[in-house]
Amino acid sequence: MPPEARRWRRFTSVFADSVEAAGYECIIPPMFEEIGVFQRLGDATDVVTKEMYDFVDKGDRHIALRPEHTASVCRAFAEHRPVVPWKVWYSGSNFRYEKAQAGRYRQFDQVGVEVLGVDDALLDVEVIALGWEFFQRIGLRKVTLLLNSLGDSGDRERYVSALRAYFEQHRDSLSDEAKLTLERNPLRVLDSKRESDRSVIDGAPTIASFLSDDATAHFGQVCAGLTAIGVPFVVNERLVRGLDYYRRTTFEYVSEALSSAQNAVGGGGRYDGLVEDLGGPATPGIGFALGVDRTLLACDAEEVFSESTGLIDAFIIDVVDGQTALSLSTSLRLAGFVVDRGFDGRSMKSQMKAADRAGARCAVIIGADEHEAGTCTVRNLATSEQITIQQSELATHLATVVGSRTPRRPSS
Numbered sequence: 001m002p003p004e005a006r007r008w009r010r011f012t013s014v015f016a017d018s019v020e021a022a023g024y025e026c027i028i029p030p031m032f033e034e035i036g037v038f039q040r041l042g043d044a045t046d047v048v049t050k051e052m053y054d055f056v057d058k059g060d061r062h063i064a065l066r067p068e069h070t071a072s073v074c075r076a077f078a079e080h081r082p083v084v085p086w087k088v089w090y091s092g093s094n095f096r097y098e099k100a101q102a103g104r105y106r107q108f109d110q111v112g113v114e115v116l117g118v119d120d121a122l123l124d125v126e127v128i129a130l131g132w133e134f135f136q137r138i139g140l141r142k143v144t145l146l147l148n149s150l151g152d153s154g155d156r157e158r159y160v161s162a163l164r165a166y167f168e169q170h171r172d173s174l175s176d177e178a179k180l181t182l183e184r185n186p187l188r189v190l191d192s193k194r195e196s197d198r199s200v201i202d203g204a205p206t207i208a209s210f211l212s213d214d215a216t217a218h219f220g221q222v223c224a225g226l227t228a229i230g231v232p233f234v235v236n237e238r239l240v241r242g243l244d245y246y247r248r249t250t251f252e253y254v255s256e257a258l259s260s261a262q263n264a265v266g267g268g269g270r271y272d273g274l275v276e277d278l279g280g281p282a283t284p285g286i287g288f289a290l291g292v293d294r295t296l297l298a299c300d301a302e303e304v305f306s307e308s309t310g311l312i313d314a315f316i317i318d319v320v321d322g323q324t325a326l327s328l329s330t331s332l333r334l335a336g337f338v339v340d341r342g343f344d345g346r347s348m349k350s351q352m353k354a355a356d357r358a359g360a361r362c363a364v365i366i367g368a369d370e371h372e373a374g375t376c377t378v379r380n381l382a383t384s385e386q387i388t389i390q391q392s393e394l395a396t397h398l399a400t401v402v403g404s405r406t407p408r409r410p411s412s
């Protein structure tokens with residue numbers, strides 16, 4: 001609803017400006033795909049096994065609403081084979097059949113970036129820093145960056161079997177839910193937020209000792225790069241993330257201003273292997289997505305990035321026949337101003353109220369005298385000062401009150 005929707009759009013445009021400054025181009029993936037595209041997110045993840053909005057369409061295709069954007073971006077890459085490095089950004093809705101609660105919704109929005117075709121650890125640094133700097137730019141100060149490496153697929157496999165062995169040993173102390181998760185994927189047990197699982201999880205082996213030399217060196221370069229540009233981070237070896245495609249660098253931005261159950265305002269990582277899974281050539285990839293709904297909740301909690309007011313430059317009140325309001329609003333809009341007007345021949349008092357409600361900076365009044373003389377009375381609604389001028393001078397006068405504007409002329 002307005003005015004929240006206006007803030008939402010401003011959020012996306014600040015994000016676009018931040019990432020376009022680094023050479024990312026906008027991509028608009030489809031809202032739904034053939035379900036196989038999303039099954040690549042991992043058959044042991046909640047997103048795939050429990051949360052997919054899927055259906056069979058009239059042509060017998062098994063379709064799913066997208067639960068995230070990364071798989072669609074990789075599908076588009078595999079299909080169209082653009083030149084690498086391919087740097088894209090997106091914004092849009094996602095759908096997950098979750099237990100809805102504050103900060104967790106079944107339809108939620110993300111903004112994010114993906115880069116395909118680059119192995120360099122300095123790209124990880126660029127991507128992670130872009131997300132971090134965006135949070136700083138909108139004014140959030142209580143965000144922490146958590147960082148980890150999941151190693152390469154061989155490393156992950158060795159770690160997963162060590163974890164499985166460990167959890168099997170402590171099976172009796174795990175919740176029923178965690179026991180089921182263990183059957184499917186021991187890594188996911190680390191995500192359990194249940195108090196009863198916590199002590200077992202705290203004693204579990206961590207990934208660091210399973211990393212290959214290459215993965216260790218890569219992670220070292222990422223940490224050094226972030227330090228060099230002054231982006232603070234905390235290494236968290238328990239950070240495994242909720243999707244299965246991650247390799248090597250993984251990260252999450254968490255907000256201390258939100259309650260701990262739903263405090264991740266964004267996350268991402270490398271997913272070397274996903275493009276290949278989707279039928280493309282072996283291509284490294286990395287990206288992140290930030291939750292728009294949740295980040296705005298964090299903004300509310302920190303009282304930053306508030307709604308801007310005073311969008312309307314002038315509200316035209318024509319109590320004669322509405323025709324002068326028609327011509328003046330048309331020409332002022334073309335001259336670049338934001339202009340609204342009253343309708344239905346309402347009284348001066350009721351149109352004045354409407355101007356106030358609209359948050360207009362000025363009211364432009366056309367009464368019988370003004371109509372007769374070709375003038376208008378401009379009232380500054382903040383100071384209550386008013387002046388009567390020729391209608392032909394209105395644009396010039398408005399510019400002195402609200403600032404000059406770029407005309408909206410048709411392009412030639």
Ligand code: HAM
Pocket residue numbers: 067068069070096098103104105106107108109110112113114242243264265266267268269270271286287288289290291292293294295
């Ligand atoms: P994700 O961690 O599933 O990652 O989601 C990223 C962010 O989206 C979360 O940190 C959270 O802020 C928001 N989010 C997720 N689910 C919900 C929900 N149900 N309600 C509200 N907000 C939610 C991904 O989606 C990956 N595609 C990120 C990525 C991009 N990795 C590589 N590239």
